[in-house]
Amino acid sequence: MTTGNPLGAMMRFSVPLLIGNIAQLMYSTVDSLVLGRYVSADALSAAGTSTPIQNLFFVFYMTVGSGVSIVVSQYFGAKDKENLSVAVGTSLVMALIATLSITALGIPLSGVMLRAIKVHELGGELFSLSHSYLMIMFAGAVGVGFYNILSGILRGMGDSVFPLMILLLTSVMNVALDLLFVVVFDLSVAGAAWATVISQTASAVICLLKLLRMKNTVGISRRTLRPHKTMVRHILRIGLPSGVQQVVLSSSYVFVQRLINGIVVFDAAGNQLDKVFVAAATAFSRVDALAMLPSQAFSLGGSTFAGQNIGAHRLDRVKQGFRIITVATMATSIVLFAAVYLFGGKLIGLFIKPDEPHFDEIVRWGVYIQRIMVWDYIIMAFLQPAGGVLRGAGDTLPVMFITVICTVLMRVPLAYVWVTNTKTAEFPGGGPAGIYWSMVICFAIAAGSCLIYYATGRWKRKAIV
Numbered sequence: 001m002t003t004g005n006p007l008g009a010m011m012r013f014s015v016p017l018l019i020g021n022i023a024q025l026m027y028s029t030v031d032s033l034v035l036g037r038y039v040s041a042d043a044l045s046a047a048g049t050s051t052p053i054q055n056l057f058f059v060f061y062m063t064v065g066s067g068v069s070i071v072v073s074q075y076f077g078a079k080d081k082e083n084l085s086v087a088v089g090t091s092l093v094m095a096l097i098a099t100l101s102i103t104a105l106g107i108p109l110s111g112v113m114l115r116a117i118k119v120h121e122l123g124g125e126l127f128s129l130s131h132s133y134l135m136i137m138f139a140g141a142v143g144v145g146f147y148n149i150l151s152g153i154l155r156g157m158g159d160s161v162f163p164l165m166i167l168l169l170t171s172v173m174n175v176a177l178d179l180l181f182v183v184v185f186d187l188s189v190a191g192a193a194w195a196t197v198i199s200q201t202a203s204a205v206i207c208l209l210k211l212l213r214m215k216n217t218v219g220i221s222r223r224t225l226r227p228h229k230t231m232v233r234h235i236l237r238i239g240l241p242s243g244v245q246q247v248v249l250s251s252s253y254v255f256v257q258r259l260i261n262g263i264v265v266f267d268a269a270g271n272q273l274d275k276v277f278v279a280a281a282t283a284f285s286r287v288d289a290l291a292m293l294p295s296q297a298f299s300l301g302g303s304t305f306a307g308q309n310i311g312a313h314r315l316d317r318v319k320q321g322f323r324i325i326t327v328a329t330m331a332t333s334i335v336l337f338a339a340v341y342l343f344g345g346k347l348i349g350l351f352i353k354p355d356e357p358h359f360d361e362i363v364r365w366g367v368y369i370q371r372i373m374v375w376d377y378i379i380m381a382f383l384q385p386a387g388g389v390l391r392g393a394g395d396t397l398p399v400m401f402i403t404v405i406c407t408v409l410m411r412v413p414l415a416y417v418w419v420t421n422t423k424t425a426e427f428p429g430g431g432p433a434g435i436y437w438s439m440v441i442c443f444a445i446a447a448g449s450c451l452i453y454y455a456t457g458r459w460k461r462k463a464i465v
Contacts, residue, residue: 252411284348
């Protein structure tokens with residue numbers, strides 16, 4: 001990425017990355033589709049209510065993964081094989097420690113966390129389904145975590161094609177296992193969780209074998225395969241702010257899930273529908289996650305592009321890359337805005353059984369949420385490119401502070417006040433609009449803050465090479 005046309009270099013990297021991210025997201029999307037269409041709305045809700053807790057614990061490997069990807073990209077751009085090898089070896093040891101910690105902590109705490117967000121108040125079956133899903137995902141954390149870290153190492157070296165091919169292969173495996181475990185063996189949410197764990201573990205093994213064969217680029221041996229103090233400091237200096245950011249952000253989502261679980265809606269006949277809004281929010285989150293992928297892929301592409309060119313002392317190309325990635329993200333965001341706004345109901349309906357008693361109500365509330373959240377797609381066209389360049393430069397602290405302040409210290413109190421002050425006969429648990437408008441408002445403030453910091457140019461002094 002340090003030579004040639006910046007647009008071509010980033011598109012060759014980002015487009016396979018986007019396809020790969022879609023394939024990876026298909027794990028949870030297919031889980032939700034199979035559970036919602038072949039089991040029940042409760043099974044779909046179980047996967048949705050478990051996700052914020054799962055993300056809160058998986059932040060351990062996000063810390064290592066985000067740090068090592070940037071460190072690798074800068075050493076790769078500087079053509080420093082020695083430090084590149086040490087960085088990769090150190091990250092693999094850190095990955096093992098992080099993923100084993102997730103399993104050790106996540107399994108005993110899963111029930112406690114589900115009770116903290118009031119899942120038990122929605123019914124014993126929903127609680128037991130959610131608990132089963134979490135226990136299996138935490139048990140398989142090593143495979144899931146190692147895939148994400150290994151693919152991050154490969155992306156840092158500019159290879160987004162191989163992880164894509166593996167993801168496409170194992171996504172097909174996941175679909176087959178989902179249908180086998182859930183539909184044929186009738187294992188419900190446990191079957192969906194096992195399908196994800198097995199498929200992502202297979203991805204991790206294949207990526208590790210690929211890395212071991214890249215002997216001309218990186219050397220993995222007993223000497224490099226240990227936690228080198230200097231490299232640990234580099235990885236944590238860059239990755240820890242992102243990790244703290246994700247911990248705080250995931251904690252806020254757990255709180256927001258608690259608000260979602262407390263929303264009560266009614267049908268046209270005035271019957272109370274306690275779990276309909278939870279199912280609608282889960283279906284929406286799956287559609288929203290897909291819609292957010294282009295901006296995330298372009299952000300990761302911009303991060304790797306920035307890292308390699310900073311390593312090669314080509315700051316002029318970093319600025320070019322920022323402009324290109326902003327235009328590309330805006331173009332895709334406008335298309336997605338229109339698509340979700342026009343066809344959102346059809347997309348929500350894909351996740352619900354046609355004979356579900358409250359099918360129309362779930363779709364209606366899913367569309368209600370979508371009509372608010374589509375504005376986030378435009379905001380991300382500014383937030384993601386700026387954040388990507390700052391992370392690629394290794395300047396992750398400002399991004400952490402901006403995210404924590406805007407999406408936690410501002411968004412959570414705003415959502416809480418908005419919901420608790422809009423309790424009416426129509427919404428006895430509080431109005432749901434505040435949950436989502438608070439996110440749109442605070443993400444807009446975060447985007448403006450990141451752009452202002454990028455304009456100061458302070459990130460240019462944070463490179464490690």
